[in-house]
Amino acid sequence: MISLTVTAVVFGVVFLAELPDKTALAGLVLGTRYRASYVFAGVAAAFALHVVLAVAAGSVLTLLPQQLVQALTGVLFLGGAAVLLLRKGEDEEEVRKPENQSFWKVSGAGFMLILVAEFGDLTQIMTANLAARYDDPLSVGLGAVLALWAVAGIGIVGGKALMKKVPLRLITQIAALVMLALGVWSLWEAVAG
Numbered sequence: 237m238i239s240l241t242v243t244a245v246v247f248g249v250v251f252l253a254e255l256p257d258k259t260a261l262a263g264l265v266l267g268t269r270y271r272a273s274y275v276f277a278g279v280a281a282a283f284a285l286h287v288v289l290a291v292a293a294g295s296v297l298t299l300l301p302q303q304l305v306q307a308l309t310g311v312l313f314l315g316g317a318a319v320l321l322l323r324k325g326e327d328e329e330e331v332r333k334p335e336n337q338s339f340w341k342v343s344g345a346g347f348m349l350i351l352v353a354e355f356g357d358l359t360q361i362m363t364a365n366l367a368a369r370y371d372d373p374l375s376v377g378l379g380a381v382l383a384l385w386a387v388a389g390i391g392i393v394g395g396k397a398l399m400k401k402v403p404l405r406l407i408t409q410i411a412a413l414v415m416l417a418l419g420v421w422s423l424w425e426a427v428a429g
Contacts, residue, residue: 239375246366246379254359254387261414262349263391270342272392276385277339278346279392283384286354290363291377303426310422317416321409350388359384 266275354360363380367373 238378239370239372242370242372242375243379243382246363246370246376247383249366250359250363250380250383251386253362254384255390261391261418262346262353263388264394266342266346266349267392267394270337270345274337274339274342275346275392276389278343278348279350279388280385281343282347282350282354283388284381285351286357286360287363287377287381287384290360290380291367291373307423307426310419310424310426314416314419314423317412317419321412 263275263279266279359380363376366380367376370376
């Protein structure tokens with residue numbers, strides 16, 4: 237039986253924690269370049285897997301070596317920033333045609349980005365702790381996955397809307413700088429922690 241109270245509490249906590257996180261940025265970047273439904277499918281699948289792992293593991297996930305996770309995340313973001321900055325100028329019309337990208341390629345890219353970047357993230361650990369606290373894995377899992385999907389959807393739709401008003405080149409440069417900053421920050425936390 238699903239507890240609506242537990243589901244709502246978990247949704248609120250996870251949504252607020254994830255909203256300013258790198259997921260919205262990743263969704264925004266992918267949403268400007270590819271078909272939103274393809275991006276969402278991959279991202280949603282990765283988040284579902286994360287929630288299953290978090291709920292199944294309970295509070296055990298808090299014992300993961302956080303420095304290793306932060307270092308991996310930092311390297312991933314630095315790599316993403318490098319790819320964005322080094323990419324030669326693309327024709328914006330070509331980017332806006334999502335049929336140029338297959339479902340599996342786009343959803344796979346979204347899946348892998350979220351799978352690696354979000355592993356051991358605050359919201360995954362928080363979900364594990366909430367699962368241990370409430371001893372209601374179904375309600376906790378439902379609240380967490382709905383919150384994560386909502387944040388991803390906001391980022392992806394926001395990316396599509398932003399591209400209609402701002403040149404893709406500027407969006408790409410800003411995203412690369414933010415990813416660079418997140419990469420440096422994650423690596424600093426890994427070294428300092």
